[in-house]
Amino acid sequence: MLILAKRHLEEIKRHAEADYPHECGGLLLGHLAAEQSKTVIETFPMENTAAVETRSNRVLIDPRALMLADRQAREKGLDVIGYYHSHPDDEAVPSQFDLDHALPFWSYIIVSVRGKKAVDWNSWEMENDRSKFNLESADIV
Amino acid sequence: MAITILIPTPLRQFTDGKSEVSVEGGNVGEALNALTAEYSDLRKHLYTEQDVLRNFINVYLGDEDIRYLDGAETSVADGETITIVPSIAGGNIAAEARSSDDLPELTTEEYQRYSRHLILPEVGLEGQRKLKNARVLTIGTGGLGSPLGLYLAAAGIGTLGIVDFDIVDQSNLQRQIIHGTNDVGRPKIASARDRLNDMNPNVKIEAYETMLTSANALELFREFDVIVDGTDNFQTRYLVNDAAVLTGKPNVYGSIFRFEGQASVFWAEKGACYRCLYPEPPPPGLVPSCAEGGVLGVLPGIVGTIQANEVLKIILGADGILLDRLLLFDAWTMKFRELKLRKNPDCDLCGENATIHELIDYDAFCGIDLPAEIPAIEEITAAELKSRLDGGEDIQIIDVREPHEFEIAKIPDAKLIPLGEVAGRSDEIDPNRLTVMHCKGGVRSAKAIEALRGRGFAGRLINLKGGIAAWSDEVDPSMPKY
Numbered sequence: 001m002l003i004l005a006k007r008h009l010e011e012i013k014r015h016a017e018a019d020y021p022h023e024c025g026g027l028l029l030g031h032l033a034a035e036q037s038k039t040v041i042e043t044f045p046m047e048n049t050a051a052v053e054t055r056s057n058r059v060l061i062d063p064r065a066l067m068l069a070d071r072q073a074r075e076k077g078l079d080v081i082g083y084y085h086s087h088p089d090d091e092a093v094p095s096q097f098d099l100d101h102a103l104p105f106w107s108y109i110i111v112s113v114r115g116k117k118a119v120d121w122n123s124w125e126m127e128n129d130r131s132k133f134n135l136e137s138a139d140i141v
Numbered sequence: 142m143a144i145t146i147l148i149p150t151p152l153r154q155f156t157d158g159k160s161e162v163s164v165e166g167g168n169v170g171e172a173l174n175a176l177t178a179e180y181s182d183l184r185k186h187l188y189t190e191q192d193v194l195r196n197f198i199n200v201y202l203g204d205e206d207i208r209y210l211d212g213a214e215t216s217v218a219d220g221e222t223i224t225i226v227p228s229i230a231g232g233n234i235a236a237e238a239r240s241s242d243d244l245p246e247l248t249t250e251e252y253q254r255y256s257r258h259l260i261l262p263e264v265g266l267e268g269q270r271k272l273k274n275a276r277v278l279t280i281g282t283g284g285l286g287s288p289l290g291l292y293l294a295a296a297g298i299g300t301l302g303i304v305d306f307d308i309v310d311q312s313n314l315q316r317q318i319i320h321g322t323n324d325v326g327r328p329k330i331a332s333a334r335d336r337l338n339d340m341n342p343n344v345k346i347e348a349y350e351t352m353l354t355s356a357n358a359l360e361l362f363r364e365f366d367v368i369v370d371g372t373d374n375f376q377t378r379y380l381v382n383d384a385a386v387l388t389g390k391p392n393v394y395g396s397i398f399r400f401e402g403q404a405s406v407f408w409a410e411k412g413a414c415y416r417c418l419y420p421e422p423p424p425p426g427l428v429p430s431c432a433e434g435g436v437l438g439v440l441p442g443i444v445g446t447i448q449a450n451e452v453l454k455i456i457l458g459a460d461g462i463l464l465d466r467l468l469l470f471d472a473w474t475m476k477f478r479e480l481k482l483r484k485n486p487d488c489d490l491c492g493e494n495a496t497i498h499e500l501i502d503y504d505a506f507c508g509i510d511l512p513a514e515i516p517a518i519e520e521i522t523a524a525e526l527k528s529r530l531d532g533g534e535d536i537q538i539i540d541v542r543e544p545h546e547f548e549i550a551k552i553p554d555a556k557l558i559p560l561g562e563v564a565g566r567s568d569e570i571d572p573n574r575l576t577v578m579h580c581k582g583g584v585r586s587a588k589a590i591e592a593l594r595g596r597g598f599a600g601r602l603i604n605l606k607g608g609i610a611a612w613s614d615e616v617d618p619s620m621p622k623y
Binding site: 046057063066085 | 154
């Protein structure tokens with residue numbers, strides 16, 4: 001279960017709409033709580049470093065920038081608890097590519113953007129055996 | 142003192158919730174082995190079944206990515222910190238199936254046709270539906286493109302794009318088995334399409350009768366899931382590689398020369414690209430083409446089927462594709478060898494600080510001078526020829542086809558001089574009369590005109606556009622087409 005504030009969702013949607021027709025990506029920083037629940041404290045937009053030609057259907061985040069973001073979060077007492085990205089003109093459903101690059105436990109928020117408007121979103125969690133994603137329930141507070 | 146490994150949140154469930162683990166080890170590989178020895182469930186998330194670090198797992202020693210140090214061999218001192226950073230990547234591909242629900246169903250006929258695939262657990266029904274859903278683009282329908290196209294069509298690839306602009310020549314038939322003797326003189330793309338349709342009518346063939354260029358490659362590549370390079374020159378090889386990297390597609394590479402073949406999968410998102418291996422082309426003329434150096438006819442059959450094999454595995458999501466591996470094959474000694482490739486972090490195209498962001502002029506890059514303009518050949522349409530003959534104009538018509546073709550259909554009053562005899566029998570053509578040359582489709586007669594000109598023939602020679610086939614279309618529909 002993912003707990004996030006309405007403002008976090010708005011930040012994510014705004015990032016997705018601003019980068020349309022390219023994909024965007026960023027981190028969800030927060031805390032772990034009991035029973036596998038995660039609370040978002042901050043969103044952290046990252047730069048999409050995929051080749052320009054592929055940015056409409058790919059997002060890649062520079063690993064070094066990630067390492068530094070992870071370090072900053074740790075210094076603030078936060079953890080990376082998930083990651084968001086957008087699917088321009090496509091559904092808020094993970095692709096095989098998403099599955100190939102996923103880890104268990106993290107929350108994967110996917111925002112569907114159609115014609116510069118964020119129309120749908122879902123949070124997903126990967127099955128431990130890497131076989132598939134399951135919809136994760138999200139509490140907006 | 143020991144080495145500290147920082148564990149990312151998703152993996153802490155495998156380290157009893159610890160965000161940091163202390164281990165001993167002389168280098169990064171040993172430290173990670175110590176970590177996964179203690180927490181064995183962690184291993185499958187960090188390493189593939191082949192025991193190599195998953196491509197989306199980055200390992201930093203201090204501030205440095207170990208890929209730019211000595212990899213797993215990078216030595217570590219007590220007190221240093223190793224950070225495991227999972228890459229973040231995501232993507233949507235319209236053609237990419239999210240779940241089996243989105244994959245196309247098989248028809249009853251397809252169940253029968255693919256039954257030997259369906260009973261393989263590695264393919265199965267879902268795999269066959271993935272193949273049906275896939276869009277594969279093969280560049281060239283020559284030596285490599287022939288077996289590639291045939292096996293991919295037979296395997297049930299849903300959409301097969303083929304690109305070629307050449308004409309089938311007698312000298313192609315020794316290895317380009319997608320074309321037959323009756324296809325000589327036809328555009329390769331038409332001949333290949335017919336053969337592939339016959340091989341498997343379920344496959345949608347998208348035929349592009351064009352030369353692949355910097356102007357059209359990106360647009361074309363975006364429409365497909367996998368690109369297969371079946372070309373025979375460096376300009377196109379770099380063009381295919383660059384366009385594949387820029388559009389994020391896997392490039393299944395093969396090349397042949399005399400008795401030696403090479404194959405690999407270049408896929409910048411997962412490993413090395415062709416430029417990581419060869420940043421620059423060899424000087425022009427150093428490596429002869431098949432036309433100059435010759436090639437054993439079976440060789441492209443072997444290399445092309447290896448490429449087809451890798452295409453299927455990529456679509457099926459198999460492990461062990463030819464990624465970061467260059468397969469070398471010598472048909473004469475019958476030996477396979479393999480070289481390990483590494484993604485070059487300084488690659489101009491796919492490296493960290495890439496300088497190439499668009500396609501370039503590949504002829505210039507490969508030091509090729511463009512050939513001088515071939516003098517244009519004058520042409521006439523069948524309808525115009527008919528009306529000028531009807532108007533009483535004195536025109537001699539020379540048919541350069543073979544006698545068996547002449548028997549099937551002939552234009553009235555045409556004289557038969559097969560292409561192979563034209564040069565030796567040029568004295569039978571009156572240079573003082575206007576001459577129209579024709580064949581079946583217009584290619585052989587153009588060659589005949591070039592041959593006559595090359596021998597200094599003085600008369601005016603005009604090519605019948607579209608050959609006798611056009612005559613049948615435009616003038617006399619009762620004339621049999623073959």
